[in-house]
Amino acid sequence: MRKIIQTFTPVLLALLLIVSCAQPTSEAWPEDLAGKKTLLKEKKAAIKTLNQEIDTLLAEIASLEPKLEKPRKLVTTNSVPVKDFKRFIEIQSSITSDDVVFATSETGGRLLSVLPKEGKYVSKGALIATVDLEAVNKQIAELETSLELADEVFQRQERLWKQNIGSEIQYLQAKNSKERLEKSLETVRYQLTKAKVYAPIGGVVDRVFLKAGELAAPGAPIVQILNTSKVKVVANVPEVYLKVVGRGDRVRIVVPALEEEYQGRVSLVGSTINPENRTFAVEVELNNKRKLLKPNLLANMYLVDYEKKNAVVVPLETVQQEVGGKNFVYVHSDGAEGAYAQKVYIETGESYEGEVIISEGLKGGESLIVEGARGLSEDELIKVDNTSNITQNNG
Numbered sequence: 001m002r003k004i005i006q007t008f009t010p011v012l013l014a015l016l017l018i019v020s021c022a023q024p025t026s027e028a029w030p031e032d033l034a035g036k037k038t039l040l041k042e043k044k045a046a047i048k049t050l051n052q053e054i055d056t057l058l059a060e061i062a063s064l065e066p067k068l069e070k071p072r073k074l075v076t077t078n079s080v081p082v083k084d085f086k087r088f089i090e091i092q093s094s095i096t097s098d099d100v101v102f103a104t105s106e107t108g109g110r111l112l113s114v115l116p117k118e119g120k121y122v123s124k125g126a127l128i129a130t131v132d133l134e135a136v137n138k139q140i141a142e143l144e145t146s147l148e149l150a151d152e153v154f155q156r157q158e159r160l161w162k163q164n165i166g167s168e169i170q171y172l173q174a175k176n177s178k179e180r181l182e183k184s185l186e187t188v189r190y191q192l193t194k195a196k197v198y199a200p201i202g203g204v205v206d207r208v209f210l211k212a213g214e215l216a217a218p219g220a221p222i223v224q225i226l227n228t229s230k231v232k233v234v235a236n237v238p239e240v241y242l243k244v245v246g247r248g249d250r251v252r253i254v255v256p257a258l259e260e261e262y263q264g265r266v267s268l269v270g271s272t273i274n275p276e277n278r279t280f281a282v283e284v285e286l287n288n289k290r291k292l293l294k295p296n297l298l299a300n301m302y303l304v305d306y307e308k309k310n311a312v313v314v315p316l317e318t319v320q321q322e323v324g325g326k327n328f329v330y331v332h333s334d335g336a337e338g339a340y341a342q343k344v345y346i347e348t349g350e351s352y353e354g355e356v357i358i359s360e361g362l363k364g365g366e367s368l369i370v371e372g373a374r375g376l377s378e379d380e381l382i383k384v385d386n387t388s389n390i391t392q393n394n395g
Contacts, residue, residue, distance in 0.1 A: 070337065072383040075372030077332050082364035085311040087352035088252070088302040089244075091282075093235030095255075095297040099227030101201055103128045105216045107194045113212050116205040116223060124202040129210075129222050133195045140192065143185040150178040203227035226295065231288045232267065235301045236279035244305045245269055251284055252302040255293070262286055306350050312358040316351055318373050330376050332367035332384060341369060343378040 030036055109131040116122050157174040160166040206226040210216055233253050237245060247269050253262040270281035284301065286293065318329050326345055333342040346361030362368075367384075369376065376382070 070381055072339075072381040073341075073372060073376060074385055075332075075341070075369045075376075075382045076386050077367045077384050078370050080312060080314055080358075080362050080364050080366045080368050082310050082312055085306075085308045085313055085350070085352075085355070085357055086304050087306040087350055089241060089305045091235040091237055091301045091303065093233050093253075093299050093301045095231050095286075095293050095295055095299055096234050097226060097228050097231050097295045099201055099203060099230070100206075100295070101225055102221035103197055103199055103223045103225060104219050104221055105129070105131050105194065105197050106218060107131060107133065107191055108218050109133055109195075109216060111210055111212050111214055111216050111222070114208060114210060114222060116208070118205055118208055120205050122199045122202065122205060122225065124199055126199045127196060128199055129197040129216075131195050131197065131216060133192055140185065140188050143181060143188060147178070147181040147185055150174070150181050154178040197222060199225055201225055201227055203229075228288050228291055228293065228295070231286050231293045231295070233264070233284045233286060233299050233301055235282050236274065236277065237282050237303070239273050239278045239280060241303065241305060242280065245282055245303055249304065251304075253284060253286065254300045254302070255297060256300065257297060258292055260292065306352075308350070308357060311349075312362050312364045313355050314358055314362070314368055315370065316354050316356045318368060318370055319346070319348060319356060320373070329362070330369040330373050331362075332369055332382065335379075337381060339382050339384055341373075341376045341378065341380045341382050 029039060112130045112132050114129045115127060122128070154174040154177070157166065157171050161168070161171040203225045204227075205223050207224040208222075209224070210220075210222045216222060245266065247266050249266045251264055251266060253264055254260075255262070264284040264286050266282055267285045268281070268283040273280050282301070282303070314329065319327050320329065321327050327348055328343050328345045330341040331344050333340055344361050344366075347359045349357035349359045351357070369382070372382070
């Protein structure tokens with residue numbers, strides 16, 4: 001405007017000079033009433049003409065003068081998505097294996113050999129250890145000698161009985177003695193088959209409890225065998241989440257030590273509540289083909305406690321609040337002067353990991369102002385630049 005006035009002033013002075021020179025001074029004005037009225041009419045006509053010329057000059061100057069761009073705030077935008085929203089709860093858990101068994105001897109004795117080493121894989125039925133059963137062999141020899149005598153007595157008693165010599169009770173006693181020794185010999189010989197201990201399952205030898213030369217008691221573990229091809233993740237979940245966890249639900253498992261993430265399904269939901277900590281057990285079976293997952297390894301189990309299909313979701317940081325408590329966001333709109341920030345009042349729902357559901361106010365697809373939204377005012381002119389990073393304090 002200052003340029004317009006500066007351009008207009010010399011022209012106006014020149015026109016006033018021309019008019020003043022062309023018209024008579026006040027000393028030359030007519031003294032009669034009719035003459036003064038006539039001169040006044042002429043002056044008014046001259047002013048009207050001068051005003052018209054001034055308006056014309058102003059219009060021409062305005063058309064030639066470069067237009068000044070109004071200041072605009074630089075922002076970035078993103079389209080408001082409509083997607084499935086899930087919120088997870090994180091429960092600390094641990095990895096266990098169901099296939100953890102002990103290879104034991106069914107009979108006692110000194111171990112002659114223990115073959116597997118810790119960390120080695122053994123197949124099902126592989127020989128684990130041998131037990132010294134020399135005492136059993138001696139017992140068998142003693143029983144065989146006794147059985148020979150009992151058999152000889154029985155045969156003689158049987159011949160006499162057939163000849164009607166002797167009593168029936170003698171015959172029956174001889175027969176019973178022979179048969180009892182046969183059963184005892186069969187039992188002892190069966191014990192001899194327990195001299196070798198075999199692996200009940202295939203897996204890795206996790207621990208060796210006894211060495212060659214040590215005594216093995218019946219049922220005492222010799223080695224511990226661990227099958228980790230399949231493991232399970234066990235978590236104690238607070239009872240407040242009992243309604244949101246069900247068998248077959250998909251869960252996410254994160255193992256911090258391995259920096260690995262797995263997907264699985266709930267295979268078991270505990271039927272009882274632990275009265276000490278008010279939790280119930282949840283188990284998730286995992287395939288462990290790479291053998292990375294070890295029993296007692298810590299893991300984090302993520303269970304879905306809220307889910308909504310086709311939800312309108314925006315970044316939580318874009319939601320602002322007025323003094324009165326109303327929530328709003330800014331969206332990109334176009335008007336007569338170009339792009340501007342339009343304030344849209346919203347109602348929010350559940351939130352998780354920096355995102356929040358918009359229950360009212362947005363339908364999805366709007367151009368949401370993300371960076372640069374803080375500090376904007378309603379209807380403020382903006383410039384959208386989604387190719388650069390805006391570094392500013394968003395308060």
